[in-house]
Amino acid sequence: MNTLLITGASSGIGKATALRFHAEGWNVIATMRDPASSDLASLENVLVTRLDVTDSASISAAVQAGIDRFGAIDLLLNNAGYGAYGPLEAFSTDRIRRQFDTNVIGLLEMTKAVLPYMRARRSGTVVNISSIGGQITFPLGTLYHGTKFAVEGLSEALHYELEPLGIRVRIVEPGMIKTDFGGRSFDFAMDESLTDYAPAAEAMGRLFGKLSSEPSSPEVVAEVIWQAANDPGDQLRFRAGQDATDLLDRRKEQDDASFISSIKALMTD
Template structure:
């Protein structure tokens, strides 16, 4: 029976994916910073354990526990992350580092912890959750988009690096999803002294309201992750949600000036 290890599995995409893979007969290692907050049930096929992607000791412990319990990790889903938005000037260096430590360094550390096991077995799949924000940017998103562009680049490079070892790398790019991204998974910074940015912040509030008017369910992303984990094709990127398909197609077809112009126009509608 194959095993998937998921980071950020307390809610949203991670939780939906844990339930989807369990329903398909897989062993699931559902990890999160505080397992006490999870309503996922410990069963013979579901291990709920602590893993904080910014704490290397917890990563090592969770990976060891998973292998001890189920004997293997066949798929790693790097899902943990959050979004920092706001003017760059409003963020302290500590908050900037936290965004990159969680979304990029943490992802790399978890991947490094799992790779020796996959390399020894000459098999496995690493699925990294990116976003439409990994190829498309919005104003005030320098930090978040910076991390997701990094996830896209490091994943593509790892694809070359790991394919000869029998390890597949996949990128999943969700659009707007009904998750906690706007709550505890969202870090918005603004300062009263930075009034020059207020019109942009107000415009982006309207834009996000429009984009999030019909979000997809986390279960839709879980379906795409299931496909990415089980396909034998060479496909690297998997889009999740009709808005992701539409927006990323538009970005691919248009030059920079045209696409960026369309975002500016959306801000002023």
């Protein structure tokens, strides 16, 4: 029986993926910062355990708990993350570091912790959750897009590094999804004294309103993750949601000026 380890499994994409793989007969190591809040532990062959990707000790403990329970980790889903938006000037250095520590450094530490077990077996898959925001950008998203562009680059490099060892790397790029991304998983910074950025904030609100009018469900992303994990070919990137396909196709087809102009057009009333 195969085993999946998920970070950020308390809700949204992480929880939907845990349920999707469990339904297929997989063992699931569902990790989150507050295990007491999860109802996944009631399911057979599911281990719910604490993991904070910014806490190295919790990473090591969770991986070891999974190995002790199931004997192996066949698939790592790096899902934990959040979005920080706002003018760069409005963010303290601590908040900047928190965004990169969670979305990038935490992902790297998780991967590093699991790789020795996969390398020993010459088998395994790492699926990293990126975003359409790893290929395109929106206003006031300097920090979030910086992290997701990093996830795209490090994942592609790891693909070369790990393929000869029998370990596959996959990138999943969701579009707008019905999750808590805009709630507790959203860090918006705006200093009222920085009035010069007020028009950009208003434009961002209009843009997000238009783009999120028909978001996909977390289950849509979970299905794409299932496909990415089980695809026998060498495809690296998998899109999740029709909006992701449409926007990323347009980004590839247009030059920078044309695409940026099309995004600006969506910011207007």
